[in-house]
Amino acid sequence: MKKPIWIAFGYAIAAMACGVFYREFTKFFDFTGTTTLAVSHVHLFMLGAVIFLAVALFNSKLQLDQTKLWKPFLIVYNIGLPFMVVMFLVRGIMQVVGFDGGAMISGIAGASHITLGAGIVLFFIMLLQAVGKKQSHKNQAV
Numbered sequence: 001m002k003k004p005i006w007i008a009f010g011y012a013i014a015a016m017a018c019g020v021f022y023r024e025f026t027k028f029f030d031f032t033g034t035t036t037l038a039v040s041h042v043h044l045f046m047l048g049a050v051i052f053l054a055v056a057l058f059n060s061k062l063q064l065d066q067t068k069l070w071k072p073f074l075i076v077y078n079i080g081l082p083f084m085v086v087m088f089l090v091r092g093i094m095q096v097v098g099f100d101g102g103a104m105i106s107g108i109a110g111a112s113h114i115t116l117g118a119g120i121v122l123f124f125i126m127l128l129q130a131v132g133k134k135q136s137h138k139n140q141a142v
Contacts, residue, residue: 001065004056007078013047015041018085022092029096036090040085047081047116055123062130069126077119084112 017040026037059065087109094101
């Protein structure tokens with residue numbers, strides 16, 4: 001039951017670290033342009049910390065951690081989000097130092113988005129199944 005809260009906490013710490021890195025790295029290089037480093041901390045806060053706090057709330061009411069999709073969801077989502085943020089960092093660092101990542105970086109970033117998307121789909125399927133199961137138990141009790 002505490003696992004989603006600890007995951008949210010981990011993402012919050014990572015988000016703050018990314019924010020500090022963005023500020024200090026761009027300051028060191030006197031960079032004033034646009035870079036994907038700016039969005040890494042926001043993605044970690046929203047798609048990491050906030051989502052997993054919501055997962056904890058849903059889990060407390062629907063026992064999501066007792067479903068078949070719980071572990072696959074955790075694995076896929078928690079591979080997809082850090083993978084995506086790492087690609088933001090790679091692209092952002094390249095933007096700040098003046099390198100062009102080209103199509104290779106875009107392709108890898110696309111794979112990370114697909115992985116995260118699969119995790120989101122798993123979450124919704126798991127949520128719908130849990131709500132349906134709870135509803136059927138409620139109807140049987142009447």
